[in-house]
Amino acid sequence: MLNHPALYLHFWIILISLPNLIVIGLMVLVFILALILPFPRKHVSQGGER
Amino acid sequence: MNFTGKVREQLVRALPPEELLPDEQPAYVHSYVYLFGILTLASFVMLILSGIVLALFGPQWWHISATGHFFNSVHFWSVQAFFFFMVLHLWAQFFMGAWRDGRGLTWVSGAITFVVSIATAFTGYLSQQNFDAQWIAVQGKDAMNAIGIGAFFNLLNFGQMYSFHIFLLPLLVAMLITLHVLQVRWRGVVKPYPLPDEEQGVMEARAKSVGVEPPAEEGES
Amino acid sequence: MKITKQDYYRGVRMAPYDLVKEALIAFAVVLVLVVVFAAVFSSPDEPPLTIRQVAQQTPLTFLNVALGDLDGSGDIASYGPPYNNGTGSVQYLGPISLQEAAGVHIPINTAQDFVLDPLKQLAKIDPRVAVELSAFQAASAAQQSQWETAYGNALAKATAQGSNVMVPAGNYGPVGPLMAALLQMGQSGGLDGFLLTSTHFYQTDYTKPLLFIQGDPLHEKAQALNLLGTQWGMMNETGSWPGQAWLWLYTFWYQIPPYSTSPNGDAYVWVTMAVLTLLLILVPYIPGLNRLPRYLGVYKLIWRDYYRERQTVLRQKGSAR
Numbered sequence: 148m149l150n151h152p153a154l155y156l157h158f159w160i161i162l163i164s165l166p167n168l169i170v171i172g173l174m175v176l177v178f179i180l181a182l183i184l185p186f187p188r189k190h191v192s193q194g195g196e197r
Numbered sequence: 198m199n200f201t202g203k204v205r206e207q208l209v210r211a212l213p214p215e216e217l218l219p220d221e222q223p224a225y226v227h228s229y230v231y232l233f234g235i236l237t238l239a240s241f242v243m244l245i246l247s248g249i250v251l252a253l254f255g256p257q258w259w260h261i262s263a264t265g266h267f268f269n270s271v272h273f274w275s276v277q278a279f280f281f282f283m284v285l286h287l288w289a290q291f292f293m294g295a296w297r298d299g300r301g302l303t304w305v306s307g308a309i310t311f312v313v314s315i316a317t318a319f320t321g322y323l324s325q326q327n328f329d330a331q332w333i334a335v336q337g338k339d340a341m342n343a344i345g346i347g348a349f350f351n352l353l354n355f356g357q358m359y360s361f362h363i364f365l366l367p368l369l370v371a372m373l374i375t376l377h378v379l380q381v382r383w384r385g386v387v388k389p390y391p392l393p394d395e396e397q398g399v400m401e402a403r404a405k406s407v408g409v410e411p412p413a414e415e416g417e418s
Numbered sequence: 419m420k421i422t423k424q425d426y427y428r429g430v431r432m433a434p435y436d437l438v439k440e441a442l443i444a445f446a447v448v449l450v451l452v453v454v455f456a457a458v459f460s461s462p463d464e465p466p467l468t469i470r471q472v473a474q475q476t477p478l479t480f481l482n483v484a485l486g487d488l489d490g491s492g493d494i495a496s497y498g499p500p501y502n503n504g505t506g507s508v509q510y511l512g513p514i515s516l517q518e519a520a521g522v523h524i525p526i527n528t529a530q531d532f533v534l535d536p537l538k539q540l541a542k543i544d545p546r547v548a549v550e551l552s553a554f555q556a557a558s559a560a561q562q563s564q565w566e567t568a569y570g571n572a573l574a575k576a577t578a579q580g581s582n583v584m585v586p587a588g589n590y591g592p593v594g595p596l597m598a599a600l601l602q603m604g605q606s607g608g609l610d611g612f613l614l615t616s617t618h619f620y621q622t623d624y625t626k627p628l629l630f631i632q633g634d635p636l637h638e639k640a641q642a643l644n645l646l647g648t649q650w651g652m653m654n655e656t657g658s659w660p661g662q663a664w665l666w667l668y669t670f671w672y673q674i675p676p677y678s679t680s681p682n683g684d685a686y687v688w689v690t691m692a693v694l695t696l697l698l699i700l701v702p703y704i705p706g707l708n709r710l711p712r713y714l715g716v717y718k719l720i721w722r723d724y725y726r727e728r729q730t731v732l733r734q735k736g737s738a739r
Contacts, residue, residue, distance in 0.1 A: 149459055149658035155644060160673050162650050166660040170277065178285050181229035182719045216423060222435035223427060225724040235441055239448040260463060269463075270456035273659075277455075278448055280664045292716035294709075296702030298426065308699040315664060322662075328464035329656055332640050334624075335632035336651070343509035343684035345516030348500035348523035353629065356622025385423040388430070389721040390712055392728060 217382055225389050230293075233286035234381075240279035241374065245367065247272040252363050256326055256355075276318055283311060295387045303380040310373040317370055320362035323352055334358075431727075464643070464656040469613070469627060472635040473604030474581040479634050481573055481583065484600050486633075487528035488593075489566040493633045495528040501629070502526060509685040516685070524625060532630055536612050537596055540603055547599045550592035557591065565591040581605055667694070 154165040198206070250268045251259060259265035287307070290296075296304040322333050334352040341347040351357055473480045486492025496506030500523045508517050534551070541548035554562065569590040576585045583601065585594065603609050613626040637646070645651040652669035655661035671677040671687045680686060702708050711717060718725065 150462070151658055153644070153654075153658040162644075164644070164654055164658075164661065166655070166658055167653055167663050170281065170660045170663050174281055174285060177281075178230075178288055181233070181285070181289070182716065184229055186227045186229055186723070218437060220434060220436065221432040224431040224433040224727075225721055226433075226435065227723050228720045230720055232440070232444065235444040236448060239441070239444040240452075242445060243448055243452050266460065266463070267456060270459070270461035271452055273461035274452045274455040274459070275448075277660055278452055280662075284664065289720070291701070292711050292714065293720060294711040294717065296708065301702035304702050305699055308701070312695055312699075318662065318664075325463075326466065327462075328466050328639065328643075329462065329645075331466050331628060331631075332636055332645055335628055335636055338632075339507065340684040340688060342498075342500060342507070342517055343682070344688050345499075345520030347517075348520060351524065351623070351625060353625040354623040359622070383423065385426050388426075389724050390717050392725060392732075 212379070212383055219382075223386055223388070226386050230285075230289035231386075233282050233289050236282040237279060237286050238374065238378075240275055240282055241370070243275040244272065244279060245371075247275055248363065248367070256324060256359060260326065276321070279314070280318070283314065287311065293387065294390065297387050298384075300380070300384055300387055303377065303384065306373060306377040306380060310370060310377060313366065313370055313373060317362065317366040320358045320366060323358040324355065324362045326355065330355075459659070462656045462659045467631060467636060467639055468607070469604050469610045469630060470607040472631060473601055473609070476578075476635065476638070477581055477583045477601055477605075478573065478576060478578045479638065480601060480604055481576075481597055483630065483633055483635065484533055484597060484604075485566065485570055485573065487532040487630075488534075489563065489570070490529065492528055494526060494629050500524045507681075509682040511682065511685050511689060526626070526629060528629075531626060532613070533596075533600060535616070536603055536609055537600060539612055539616070540599055540608075544599070547596070550595045550599070554592040554596060561591070562593075565589075565593040569593045569597065667691070 149166070156163055156165065156168060247268050251265070251272060254262075254265060259269035290304065290307065319333075319337075323330050323337075337352045338347055341350055341352060469480075472483075483492065487495055490496060493506065494501060496504035498504045498506060498508035499517050499521055502522060502525065508515055534555075537547060537551050541551050554565075557565075568588055569585075572586050572588050572590065576583055578584070583598075588594075600609070603612075609630075610627060613630060614624065615621050640646055640651070641649075643656050644654055645656070650666075650669050650673065652665045652672075653661045653663060668687065668691055671690055672683065677683045677686050677690075697704065697707075
């Protein structure tokens with residue numbers, strides 16, 4: 148449960164809550180992973196070749 | 198032929214069923230970044246479904262019922278998922294220069310959807326009937342008043358904000374998403390940036406296909 | 419340049435792609451993610467602040483707000499459009515004020531709406547209030563002002579113990595007893611109800627009760643929860659839940675001058691964000707910006723399989739010549 152005050156981080160004029168930082172961090176991580184992870188090659192299972 | 202026939206002909210010509218629901222895509226559609234759009238759409242569907250449940254029992258329900266609170270939580274995390282994937286989708290389309298080759302309006306409709314989604318989320322936060330809603334309302338009112346719309350879009354008027362949130366704005370977002378997706382279906386997925394070696398070849402081919410002189414230097418069309 | 423999709427894809431190698439399966443998988447993934455998060459982390463629901471709570475827990479704050487409403491010095495009393503013709507919160511963009519131009523469409527007279535009308539209601543059942551109220555309304559504006567100022571000075575020295583307030587004795591005329599009566603009405607919860615439904619049975623418009631508590635009462639609670647504007651509050655949620663990270667740029671401007679220091683801060687932020695939003699929407703048509711992805715080169719990662727394939731094909735063509 149998250150019903151307690153959040154931890155806040157302060158750099159320069161930036162004051163950000165830990166949960167928000169985690170969300171943004173995850174966004175960057177997921178984006179980088181999407182860029183670099185190899186996309187699986189699909190097998191042509193059914194249906195004819197075009 | 199009458200209007201109906203003409204409209205049908207035009208629609209079918211622009212988007213025949215096999216283009217509306219193709220079972221093949223260009224082979225260059227081959228990266229996980231291409232999934233962010235459909236993940237955004239899936240999150241939107243979750244928002245609508247959980248929103249329907251919340252609307253069924255009225256705005257007070259989730260404050261007094263554990264089941265209600267659970268559906269509010271589903272709705273809350275669907276919002277997080279929606280913006281999470283939408284922004285990733287925006288980044289991906291930006292890095293791909295996806296507006297090229299006549300796809301400017303696809304980007305425009307997507308960006309407008311982003312902005313309208315923010316407004317939809319805003320009215321949602323205002324509809325919570327808790328402290329957060331009170332705070333957002335009284336803070337936000339100064340900004341609305343500053344540009345002269347505070348009386349016409351009154352953040353302190355729960356009824357108005359709720360109507361915008363559960364009906365007017367989701368309808369607008371749904372229409373914008375439809376327009377956006379239809380444009381992708383209509384124009385196809387943008388090609389990769391040409392390799393330097395084949396750059397000139399591509400420009401010449403494009404120019405030939407529309408009967409104009411190829412541009413002297415590299416440019417986006 | 420109208421090229422059909424068939425023309426566009428001519429010569430392009432196609433591959434099987436199951437859109438419907440992809441959509442179903444995406445939906446299942448999001449469904450599971452969201453349901454799990456909802457079950458594990460729940461969602462915030464900080465209870466709203468009521469006028470009764472303000473009156474009971476911070477009675478001095480309540481009295482200061484009420485006095486400001488009565489004597490016209492309060493935030494809303496002097497605000498300006500759309501509530502009244504004050505100038506306290508009117509914002510300008512250069513010489514133009516859209517706020518002024520829009521005019522007063524939600525008329526609020528804080529002295530009447532927040533103080534005197536509730537007291538009139540109370541006067542119907544409490545004859546002492548009726549007497550004090552008559553005395554107040556019969557007095558001249560100058561006399562009323564004198565009482566209000568004296569009471570205000572006393573409030574600055576007043577102390578509170580729980581929900582009880584000790585105001586130093588002095589000559590405040592009927593203002594003292596009237597404020598005390600209003601405090602009692604607040605503490606009973608009667609003011610919440612009165613401000614909301616005094617003119618309509620059915621009501622969904624919380625303008626009046628919210629404007630009553632919009633100053634110090636809500637600010638004090640918000641500060642404790644890190645939701646103030648100067649704390650990047652717009653991005654934040656109560657508790658430890660994630661907030662609205664997508665508002666980062668909108669709230670950023672409020673942290674730096676001139677937005678943070680100017681009385682027209684909100685108007686300036688709106689204009690800035692309107693321009694930036696327009697730029698975002700029009701990226702495809704902005705020279706330079708629309709070529710940025712080409713220079714950044716992230717696309718090389720996205721299409722690396724395709725480029726590898728093309729290099730092979732081109733090399734084969736080259737060697738075949």
